[in-house]
Amino acid sequence: MLSVKHLKKKFGKINVLKDISFDVEKGDILAIVGPSGSGKSTLLRCLNMLEVPTSGKIIFEGVNLTSKDANLPLVREKMGMVFQQFNLFDHLTVMENLTLAPIKLKVMGEGNAKRKAIELLKMIDLYDKMDSYPSSLSGGQKQRIAIIRTLMMEPDIILFDEPTSALDPLMVGEVLDLIKRLANSNKTMIIVSHEINFVRNIASKVLFLDEGKVQFYGSNKEFFTSKNKYIKEFLDKVNN
Amino acid sequence: MFKYIYNSFYDSVIYDDRYKFILEGLFNTLIIALFAVFIGFIIGIIIAIIRHNHDTNGKLKVLNRIVVWYVNIVRGTPVLLQLMIIYYVIFKSSDISVVIVGILAFGLNSGAYVSEIIRSGLNAIDKGQMEAGLALGFNYAKTMRYIIMPQGVRNVLPALGNEFITLIKETSTGAYIGIMELTKASDIIASRTYDYFFPLIMIACIYLVITLGLTNLVNKMEVKLFNAKC
Ligand SMILES: Nc1ncnc2c1ncn2[C@@H]1O[C@H](COP(=O)(O)OP(=O)(O)OP(=O)(O)O)[C@@H](O)[C@H]1O
Ligand SMILES: [Mg+2]
Numbered sequence: 001m002l003s004v005k006h007l008k009k010k011f012g013k014i015n016v017l018k019d020i021s022f023d024v025e026k027g028d029i030l031a032i033v034g035p036s037g038s039g040k041s042t043l044l045r046c047l048n049m050l051e052v053p054t055s056g057k058i059i060f061e062g063v064n065l066t067s068k069d070a071n072l073p074l075v076r077e078k079m080g081m082v083f084q085q086f087n088l089f090d091h092l093t094v095m096e097n098l099t100l101a102p103i104k105l106k107v108m109g110e111g112n113a114k115r116k117a118i119e120l121l122k123m124i125d126l127y128d129k130m131d132s133y134p135s136s137l138s139g140g141q142k143q144r145i146a147i148i149r150t151l152m153m154e155p156d157i158i159l160f161d162e163p164t165s166a167l168d169p170l171m172v173g174e175v176l177d178l179i180k181r182l183a184n185s186n187k188t189m190i191i192v193s194h195e196i197n198f199v200r201n202i203a204s205k206v207l208f209l210d211e212g213k214v215q216f217y218g219s220n221k222e223f224f225t226s227k228n229k230y231i232k233e234f235l236d237k238v239n240n
Numbered sequence: 241m242f243k244y245i246y247n248s249f250y251d252s253v254i255y256d257d258r259y260k261f262i263l264e265g266l267f268n269t270l271i272i273a274l275f276a277v278f279i280g281f282i283i284g285i286i287i288a289i290i291r292h293n294h295d296t297n298g299k300l301k302v303l304n305r306i307v308v309w310y311v312n313i314v315r316g317t318p319v320l321l322q323l324m325i326i327y328y329v330i331f332k333s334s335d336i337s338v339v340i341v342g343i344l345a346f347g348l349n350s351g352a353y354v355s356e357i358i359r360s361g362l363n364a365i366d367k368g369q370m371e372a373g374l375a376l377g378f379n380y381a382k383t384m385r386y387i388i389m390p391q392g393v394r395n396v397l398p399a400l401g402n403e404f405i406t407l408i409k410e411t412s413t414g415a416y417i418g419i420m421e422l423t424k425a426s427d428i429i430a431s432r433t434y435d436y437f438f439p440l441i442m443i444a445c446i447y448l449v450i451t452l453g454l455t456n457l458v459n460k461m462e463v464k465l466f467n468a469k470c
Binding site for chain 1: 372374376378379391
């Protein structure tokens with residue numbers, strides 16, 4: 001479904017990503033872990049071309065996104081993204097946040113979009129916030145709305161960039177629970193996360209990034225039982 | 241004292257229907273300021289979008305350079321000089337109405353200032369808003385239209401109100417090319433009553449009522465916008 005080949009990214013002279021390759025199949029839940037500054041966010045943002053890679057290929061559903069004639073807006077409709085800072089549209093109500101893209105991009109009509117939004121709002125128990133503005137919501141509520149906002153577009157894959165690290169500790173649970181529900185419903189996802197227990201629980205594959213290089217890429221079980229010195233060191237550190 | 245005020249009022253306003261000068265002046269001042277702020281808003285948005293597109297996507301290099309020059313020239317020269325150039329040079333041999341010349345000149349002038357106001361409004365918007373729009377599948381233009389512009393313009397509504405207030409005062413320079421606006425009206429009346437004190441103070445009061453009233457509105461709008469954001 002998604003295939004990354006020899007991806008490199010430089011910011012000026014700094015090599016942030018050095019020759020990254022991996023594949024994601026339908027139904028996979030890939031966790032990207034690694035120390036701070038290792039390039040996890042940059043890698044994720046390259047996948048939907050918010051950051052333009054210096055070289056390499058990203059092939060998603062048969063389209064090479066790094067080629068000049070790729071229709072990026074169309075591709076991004078099928079590749080949702082959830083940000084650390086939520087990025088709800090401040091000038092729109094919750095309902096408008098949810099329905100803006102599907103309606104304006106003609107993915108569905110207004111009636112269907114509203115119906116779907118209500119269904120999703122009920123699923124996350126925020127039906128009563130439909131007419132609220134983001135500024136009146138808690139961080140956890142904002143992030144859950146942001147997650148269902150990407151679901152509105154019915155994406156084939158969802159990218160999460162540290163979805164809980166801007167949250168009050170009390171609100172981390174509700175967001176992780178929602179992501180877990182999506183995982184159980186067989187959504188394909190890539191998650192950058194520091195929540196190592198959560199990763200152990202839901203990831204099917206793990207990619208361990210350090211200094212812009214893939215230090216490990218394999219199954220959940222292999223990663224958490226690895227004898228590799230770096231991995232053990234990393235796991236020890238994040239477990240404390 | 242009372243008698244002086246009464247006599248001056250009579251001479252400046254009632255006698256010989258002189259209030260008609262004041263009404264015409266008030267009308268022209270408001271019309272010029274209103275149309276100018278409208279033209280300024282349109283020009284300002286266009287310039288701000290060109291510059292934003294250039295700064296975020298590296299596109300429109302030539303156009304960007306032109307509008308930057310435009311803004312610099314307009315902001316770097318006196319508005320009276322611009323008015324004179326437009327009237328005496330550009331419309332030299334046409335019999336166009338001076339009010340229209342005024343609207344054009346003040347509109348073109350205002351556009352440069354408004355573009356900077358809107359630009360600062362756009363720059364104040366978190367980068368994440370643009371990224372969220374793009375990530376949902378909007379292209380740059382649609383993200384600007386549905387997500388960035390509405391927030392940018394909302395952020396600067398009070399500043400645009402202030403621009404309108406500035407314009408109301410600035411149109412007084414139009415008196416120089418013979419536009420019959422408020423200041424010109426006071427000048428004409430004064431030259432007939434041979435008394436400058438009363439007509440000038442009276443017109444000053446009219447300006448004050450308008451500008452203070454509008455400032456009040458703008459402040460209310462600011463409070464409302466501020467509350468909406470928190
Ligand atoms: N726009 C940019 N310009 C220049 N350097 C950048 C830019 N974005 C990221 N970097 C650099 O790239 C490196 C990797 O950053 P990145 O945000 O991808 O790391 P990360 O693994 O997500 O870290 P964290 O866990 O702290 O979020 C860092 O050294 C960072 O300073
Ligand atoms: Mg990061």
